[in-house]
Amino acid sequence: MIQDTVTEDLLLRQPKFIAYLFATVLVCFLIFDPSQSIIGHLLEPALGEPDKSGLYGRFVTSFMLAVLMVLNLLAISLIPNFRLQVISVWIELLILFLSFFYSFDLSFEFIRSKIWFMVTQGIFTTLYVSAISIVIASFIAIIGAVAKMSSNGFAYAIASFYTSFFRGLPLLMQVYLIYLGFPQIGYVIDAVPAGIIALSLCYGAYMTEIFRAGIMSIDAGQWEGSRALGFKFSLIMRKIILPQSIPLIIPPTGNQFIAMLKDSSLVSVIGVWELMFLARTLGNKTFNHMEMLITAAMLYWMMTMVLELIQSRIERKYQKRQSR
Amino acid sequence: MSKTNQKVKQPIISIKEMNKYYGDFHALTNIDLEVNIGERIVICGPSGSGKSTLIRCLNRLEAHQSGSVNVNGVELHQHMKDIDKVRSEVGMVFQHFNLFPHMTVLENCTAGPMWVNKVPPVEAHEIAMRYLERVNIPEQADKYPAQLSGGQQQRVAIARSLCMNPKVMLFDEPTSALDPEMVAEVLDTMTDLAQSGMTMIVVTHEMGFAKQVADRVIFMDEGKIVEANEPIAFFENPQSQRTKKFLSQVLVH
Numbered sequence: 001m002i003q004d005t006v007t008e009d010l011l012l013r014q015p016k017f018i019a020y021l022f023a024t025v026l027v028c029f030l031i032f033d034p035s036q037s038i039i040g041h042l043l044e045p046a047l048g049e050p051d052k053s054g055l056y057g058r059f060v061t062s063f064m065l066a067v068l069m070v071l072n073l074l075a076i077s078l079i080p081n082f083r084l085q086v087i088s089v090w091i092e093l094l095i096l097f098l099s100f101f102y103s104f105d106l107s108f109e110f111i112r113s114k115i116w117f118m119v120t121q122g123i124f125t126t127l128y129v130s131a132i133s134i135v136i137a138s139f140i141a142i143i144g145a146v147a148k149m150s151s152n153g154f155a156y157a158i159a160s161f162y163t164s165f166f167r168g169l170p171l172l173m174q175v176y177l178i179y180l181g182f183p184q185i186g187y188v189i190d191a192v193p194a195g196i197i198a199l200s201l202c203y204g205a206y207m208t209e210i211f212r213a214g215i216m217s218i219d220a221g222q223w224e225g226s227r228a229l230g231f232k233f234s235l236i237m238r239k240i241i242l243p244q245s246i247p248l249i250i251p252p253t254g255n256q257f258i259a260m261l262k263d264s265s266l267v268s269v270i271g272v273w274e275l276m277f278l279a280r281t282l283g284n285k286t287f288n289h290m291e292m293l294i295t296a297a298m299l300y301w302m303m304t305m306v307l308e309l310i311q312s313r314i315e316r317k318y319q320k321r322q323s324r
Numbered sequence: 325m326s327k328t329n330q331k332v333k334q335p336i337i338s339i340k341e342m343n344k345y346y347g348d349f350h351a352l353t354n355i356d357l358e359v360n361i362g363e364r365i366v367i368c369g370p371s372g373s374g375k376s377t378l379i380r381c382l383n384r385l386e387a388h389q390s391g392s393v394n395v396n397g398v399e400l401h402q403h404m405k406d407i408d409k410v411r412s413e414v415g416m417v418f419q420h421f422n423l424f425p426h427m428t429v430l431e432n433c434t435a436g437p438m439w440v441n442k443v444p445p446v447e448a449h450e451i452a453m454r455y456l457e458r459v460n461i462p463e464q465a466d467k468y469p470a471q472l473s474g475g476q477q478q479r480v481a482i483a484r485s486l487c488m489n490p491k492v493m494l495f496d497e498p499t500s501a502l503d504p505e506m507v508a509e510v511l512d513t514m515t516d517l518a519q520s521g522m523t524m525i526v527v528t529h530e531m532g533f534a535k536q537v538a539d540r541v542i543f544m545d546e547g548k549i550v551e552a553n554e555p556i557a558f559f560e561n562p563q564s565q566r567t568k569k570f571l572s573q574v575l576v577h
Contacts, residue, residue, distance in 0.1 A: 224385055225422030229436040229488060230412030239439070243426050 012077040022070050029062035039065060101294050110288045111295050118282070118292075122275035123299060129192065129274060130261045133199035137260075138253070140204030145211035146237070159208065166205035172266050174198045179270040195267030203260055210252045214245035247318040254311035258304050265300075275299060336361045336492055336523055337382060342391035344377060344547075351377050352388070353547045359492070359525060364518050366534040366555075367527045369544035370570060375527045378544070379494045382525070383414045396491055412440050415485030419497040421477045423469040429456070429480050430465040436488045448487075455483040459513050475506030479513050486517075493517065495526040531574055535559060543567045 011017045034040060035057040040050035047053040047060060072092070079085045147159035166174065178201075179194040189197075218241050226236040265276030279296035283289045337359040344352040352374045359365055367375045380386040381393055384400045384407055393400045398410050423432050433452035437443040443451065456462045459479040461472075469477050478498055485493060495514065499507045511533050518524055518537045528534070534541050534555055541558040543551040543566075551558070551567045559575075562568045 219422075221418060221420050221422040222424065224416075225418065225424070227385060228383055228411055228414070228416035228418075228422075229484070230408040230410075230440045231436075232408055235439055239435070240424055244424075 010077060012074060018070065018074070021073070022066055025069055026062055026066040029065050030058065033058050034061045034065055037061070104290050104294070106291050106294065107288060110283075110286065111291050114278075114282050114292065115295060118275065118278050118295060118299065121273055122278040122296070123303065125192075125272060125274040126261065126264050126276075127303070129195055129199065129267065129272065130257065130264045133196050133203060133264070134253075134257045134260055136196070136200035137203040137207050137256075140200060141207035141211040142242075144204060144208030145215055148208060148212050149215065163205045163208050166202050171198065171202050171263055172269065174202055175266055175270060191267070191270045191272045194270060195264070195272050198267065199260060199264060202263075203256055207253065207256055210249060210256070211245070214249040215241055217248055218244050247315075250314055250318060251311070254307070254314070258307050258311075261303060261307065262300055334361050335359060336396055337525075338392075338394045339381075340392045340394075342381065342388050342393055344374075344381060344386065344388045351547050352381070355391070355549060357542070357549065357552075359523065361491075361523055362521050364524045364537055364539045365526065365542060366538040366540075367525065367542045367544060368529060368531070368534065368570075368574075369550075373544040374547040375544050376496050377547075379416075379496055379525055379527055382492075382494060383411045383416055385416075408440070412436070412488050413491045415488060415490035415493040417478070417481050417485055417493065417495045417498050419500050421469070421474075421481045421501075423477055423481055423484070425469050428466050428468055429461070429472070432469070432480060433484050433487045436484065441488070451487050452483070455486045456480070458486070458516075459483045460509075473506060474502045475509045478502065478506075478510045482510075482513055482517070492523045492525065495524065495528065497527050497529070499528065499530060529574060531559070531571075543570065545570070 035047075035053055036050050039061050040047070040053070040057065043057075043061060043064070044050065047057045050057060053060075076085060076088055076092075079088060144159045144163065147155040148163070150156055169177075175195060175198040178198045179189065179191065182189045182194070222240055222244065223236060226240045231240070264274060268274055268277035268280065271277065275296050279292040280289075283292035335358040337357070339355050339357040342352060342355040343350070355378060357378075367378065369375050377386055381388050381400075382395060384393075387402060388400075395410055396413055398404070398406065400407070400410065404410075423429075424435070427435065430449070430452055433456060434445070434448040437448040437451055438445060453462055453465065456465055459482055461476055461479055461483075464472055464476060464480070469480065472480065482493075482498075498514070499510050502510060507530070511530060514524070514526070514533070515537055524537075526533070526538075538555050540552055541555050542549055543558070543562075543564075545566050551562065551564050553563075558567075559571065562571055
């Protein structure tokens with residue numbers, strides 16, 4: 001997006017807007033009734049016991065929260081620097097989430113005893129299953145995209161049937177179908193290969209469309225220019241069209257990889273020891289379910305953030321190359 | 325300027341009774357045309373008259389539906405095996421250059437010889453530099469197309485085609501997308517090429533170029549060849565009403 005050079009007045013500088021905002025927030029809090037929450041307990045000396053404070057308690061706690069929230073918004077809007085603003089909002093949201101998790105009364109001792117195994121076994125498996133699958137899916141996608149654009153009815157039929165089928169079935173069902181279906185025709189397949197096949201086929205179907213769009217967005221003149229020089233189809237594809245579509249294909253493919261990283265949790269149902277499987281099983285014996293789930297959630301999130309970082313690096317590299 | 329008389333009349337392109345349709349639209353009607361080796365032909369006409377379509381049929385970027393198109397002794401049709409060979413011998417320069425933006429100027433020029441004619445890299449490099457010198461931009465060899473001006477890009481496109489050592493050069497409105505001050509440098513390059521004896525078919529609105537370089541000027545309208553004549557006769561004594569009207573419109577300025 002291209003920013004305008006003239007910025008409008010900040011809404012938070014208009015008293016009317018602040019009043020509306022305050023009223024809305026207050027109503028929301030009144031509906032949710034925060035009188036039993038931490039703030040209710042903090043105000044216990046003034047309001048008496050939270051569950052007996054009634055409508056008065058409900059209003060006072062809501063009012064306090066609404067004031068805090070609007071003041072906080074005003075404070076953040078006063079930060080002049082964009083970066084600092086972003087960082088402080090991030091930190092606030094993080095604190096909110098962490099205090100939410102903290103309220104579960106987690107056993108950090110238990111998390112500490114299991115986390116190393118979750119990283120070495122769980123993250124490792126999740127990453128390698130996803131990485132192999134995305135590579136296979138990319139190959140499927142190139143072939144699928146070319147077939148979908150081909151004038152050969154046979155190729156088009158197979159490609160469109162494939163994308164329709166694998167986009168139309170829930171991934172979980174595909175995992176089951178491959179793991180439990182193959183033995184029916186006499187071919188017993190291990191859990192990990194079955195998971196990789198399911199993920200590759202499913203994401204290959206989605207990525208076929210991404211690759212097709214990337215290839216289609218290259219100007220027709222590139223095809224004509226290459227044909228006029230006597231290039232054959234495969235040469236045009238490899239040397240002229242794909243190199244130019246890759247910068248367009250990379251952002252959505254990175255997105256797919258991030259999505260796959262988390263969808264790989266579905267292969268836990270067939271017993272692949274990846275992150276989700278460990279999160280469900282490790283806490284079972286001692287009823288520490290929440291600990292393991294939250295740990296796994298944090299690990300998934302961290303992996304995703306690293307991947308997002310890598311993706312933006314790659315994108316920037318291609319942008320630089322284009323502007324040369 | 326009857327340059328044709330001195331040349332051996334030997335057709336390199338011959339079109340007979342050629343028709344082309346886009347769906348129901350009759351784009352080209354009964355085209356008959358022979359182009360001899362060394363001949364320079366300029367095709368002009370109002371937009372939508374089929375001039376570009378006609379030259380795009382000559383290397384089969386477009387298909388014709390009936391009649392015959394014969395290029396360098398090879399008949400063009402849907403199931404031919406060696407279209408790539410024909411195309412590699414027919415150079416084409418486009419209105420929008422169609423250079424490969426992810427490759428340097430030099431790579432644009434060496435790609436054809438190396439990938440199609442299997443010329444070794446060192447030799448391809450020599451060929452490319454020879455033609456880049458000929459179009460006067462050897463110093464831009466390592467830049468990317470986007471870093472050049474329109475006129476320079478079009479000259480690279482001409483050099484890229486010449487690297488294939490073509491027997492015929494087709495120009496599809498080569499100066500139409502250029503800023504006015506860059507038209508001259510491209511026309512000069514084309515004039516230079518014409519003087520070296522290259523067979524050329526040029527679709528253009530540059531009537532000065534037609535007068536100066538063409539052996540024959542062809543006027544097209546509504547998918548038909550209306551008039552074809554030597555330039556002096558064509559400009560000074562046009563036969564049909566439509567040619568007269570067209571010329572009065574383009575020669576005003």
